[in-house]
Amino acid sequence: MKIDKINSVIYKIVLKLYPAYYLEEYGESMEQTFRDILTDDGAPAAWIKIARDLPGSLIKEHFDNLRSGVVGITKRNNNIGLAVLVAGYLTLALWLLAIFTGVELGLGIVSYVIVAFFGFFLLLSGVLFVTSLVFNVKESRVSHKLSKGLKLTLISIPPIAFCYLAIVVKGLTEGH
Amino acid sequence: MLALIERERHGYEIMKQAEYDSGGKIKMGPGTLYGNIKRMLADRMIEETNGPDNEDERRKYYRLTGKGKNFLSMELLRYDNAVKLARRKNLFPEIKLQEFSL
Numbered sequence: 571m572k573i574d575k576i577n578s579v580i581y582k583i584v585l586k587l588y589p590a591y592y593l594e595e596y597g598e599s600m601e602q603t604f605r606d607i608l609t610d611d612g613a614p615a616a617w618i619k620i621a622r623d624l625p626g627s628l629i630k631e632h633f634d635n636l637r638s639g640v641v642g643i644t645k646r647n648n649n650i651g652l653a654v655l656v657a658g659y660l661t662l663a664l665w666l667l668a669i670f671t672g673v674e675l676g677l678g679i680v681s682y683v684i685v686a687f688f689g690f691f692l693l694l695s696g697v698l699f700v701t702s703l704v705f706n707v708k709e710s711r712v713s714h715k716l717s718k719g720l721k722l723t724l725i726s727i728p729p730i731a732f733c734y735l736a737i738v739v740k741g742l743t744e745g746h
Numbered sequence: 747m748l749a750l751i752e753r754e755r756h757g758y759e760i761m762k763q764a765e766y767d768s769g770g771k772i773k774m775g776p777g778t779l780y781g782n783i784k785r786m787l788a789d790r791m792i793e794e795t796n797g798p799d800n801e802d803e804r805r806k807y808y809r810l811t812g813k814g815k816n817f818l819s820m821e822l823l824r825y826d827n828a829v830k831l832a833r834r835k836n837l838f839p840e841i842k843l844q845e846f847s848l
Binding site: 596599603606623 | 805
């Protein structure tokens with residue numbers, strides 16, 4: 571029961587990556603569906619399903635969001651900034667989790683799944699970071715003040731930079 | 747949409763039914779499911795309902811609209827015609843189209 575609750579909380583955090591208006595409308599239903607999958611199939615199967623579903627649906631919903639113009643420019647930039655922040659710290663958490671499981675459990679399906687998640691979020695946070703920076707710098711220059719989205723983007727620099735640096739350092743040290 | 751032809755269902759039921767009907771080939775996650783629901787709602791192919799006898803107030807139920815039923819039957823007719831044509835011309839004999847006849 572407690573494990574299910576932890577999984578649900580993690581999923582709720584992952585959901586923050588979706589556009590705000592989409593979450594407002596379907597967030598609760600998605601959480602309920604996730605809980606149903608957890609109950610029927612168990613946590614590993616549920617997360618595998620989410621991992622397969624997440625990249626495509628995230629890209630599709632954000633693209634829809636940008637195309638439909640449902641939100642104003644400021645709100646959109648805030649949302650992208652928030653998405654960078656969540657993706658950045660989630661990437662750092664996954665990096666720590668990957669190390670922890672690698673040390674505690676050794677190499678196995680669990681650590682491979684976590685590393686795959688880490689890779690995906692590392693890439694996602696990089697792409698989101700650049701996108702957010704471009705949009706928010708533009709907005710800040712027009713309004714002559716730091717936009718909220720830019721502040722969020724700046725706060726997300728440490729975890730993202732750390733993760734990319736960790737990968738570079740690992741690559742260099744393994745190269746020799 | 748096929749998952750809603752028999753009765754109204756909530757999201758997870760739609761997901762399970764689509765998986766069952768496709769013999770396990772269609773495995774959706776919540777993101778894809780609700781993205782499709784959003785688009786079908788926008789196109790007025792489906793609509794939200796309270797569910798059978800307000801079974802579970804927390805859940806949103808969905809059912810096909812008249813427009814959705816029309817669209818689905820037209821699509822099925824289109825597929826049926828395509829299969830009939832392929833069978834008549836004996837296209838792709840290696841996949842034995844008669845096995846898939848409706």
